[in-house]
Amino acid sequence: MSSDSPLIIALDHPSLDAALCLADRLDPERCRVKVGKELFTRSGPEVIEALHGRGFQVFLDLKFHDIPNTVAGAVQAAAEQGVWMVNVHAGGGRRMMEAARERLDRHGLSTHLIAVTVLTSMSAEDLSEVGVTATPAEHVERLAVLAHQCGMDGVVCSAQETTRLRELCGEAFLKVTPGIRPRFAEQGDQRRVMTPAEAMAAGSTHLVIGRPITRADDPMAALTAIEQELAGG
Numbered sequence: 001m002s003s004d005s006p007l008i009i010a011l012d013h014p015s016l017d018a019a020l021c022l023a024d025r026l027d028p029e030r031c032r033v034k035v036g037k038e039l040f041t042r043s044g045p046e047v048i049e050a051l052h053g054r055g056f057q058v059f060l061d062l063k064f065h066d067i068p069n070t071v072a073g074a075v076q077a078a079a080e081q082g083v084w085m086v087n088v089h090a091g092g093g094r095r096m097m098e099a100a101r102e103r104l105d106r107h108g109l110s111t112h113l114i115a116v117t118v119l120t121s122m123s124a125e126d127l128s129e130v131g132v133t134a135t136p137a138e139h140v141e142r143l144a145v146l147a148h149q150c151g152m153d154g155v156v157c158s159a160q161e162t163t164r165l166r167e168l169c170g171e172a173f174l175k176v177t178p179g180i181r182p183r184f185a186e187q188g189d190q191r192r193v194m195t196p197a198e199a200m201a202a203g204s205t206h207l208v209i210g211r212p213i214t215r216a217d218d219p220m221a222a223l224t225a226i227e228q229e230l231a232g233g
């Protein structure tokens with residue numbers, strides 16, 4: 001089943017059962033789902049099969065970052081499980097991203113391959129502490145242009161950067177944006193945030209939303225409120 005919705009729900013749960021409990025309340029026509037490091041490390045590929053069995057398209061968010069040969073193999077393994085999207089860190093560089101692209105193409109695997117630019121939890125101060133003197137926006141632009149040149153289908157960035165990336169990399173280049181915070185939600189550890197409606201207006205193609213839904217007292221009511229915000233109501 002495929003969804004026209006831009007919403008990707010981050011199933012950041014500590015067990016397979018907890019993740020499927022929420023997935024069973026979600027509708028694969030209304031959203032996609034994301035499996036990240038915690039859930040995948042606990043449950044392994046079984047979670048992907050279980051979500052596919054329920055009709056969901058799955059973004060496997062493991063942010064691969066290693067030498068080119070290792071990342072190419074990991075991306076191939078993910079794509080062979082039939083996931084809709086997989087990602088690598090753009091900071092792994094040109095040869096790493098090109099190796100991942102080449103591996104998927106050589107095996108005729110159509111999984112979307114995207115690159116993480118600067119984590120949405122990072123501020124200018126965080127970047128400077130790890131030796132990056134550019135602003136988050138400047139560094140995102142640099143990494144996104146590199147990812148585009150390397151044949152990535154898009155990037156993970158914050159919604160604050162998408163307008164500029166649309167100019168630099170075009171409409172078709174995917175802009176997958178976590179750090180989405182509806183007005184009712186807490187910011188938590190995220191630093192470069194936007195509301196769902198602001199993010200779509202700025203040019204995000206997909207919105208990744210976790211805790212504002214998964215930690216809500218009523219997750220389905222939170223999802224409905226976000227859908228209504230996006231519908232302009």
Ligand SMILES: O=c1ccn([C@@H]2O[C@H](COP(=O)(O)O)[C@@H](O)[C@H]2O)c(=O)[nH]1
Pocket residue numbers: 010012036116118119120121156157178179180190208209210211212
């Ligand atoms: O830059 C990034 C890349 C990935 N993420 C992931 O998205 C979700 C966001 O969850 P929230 O609870 O809505 O903050 C989470 O799985 C992250 O690992 C990100 O936030 N920023």
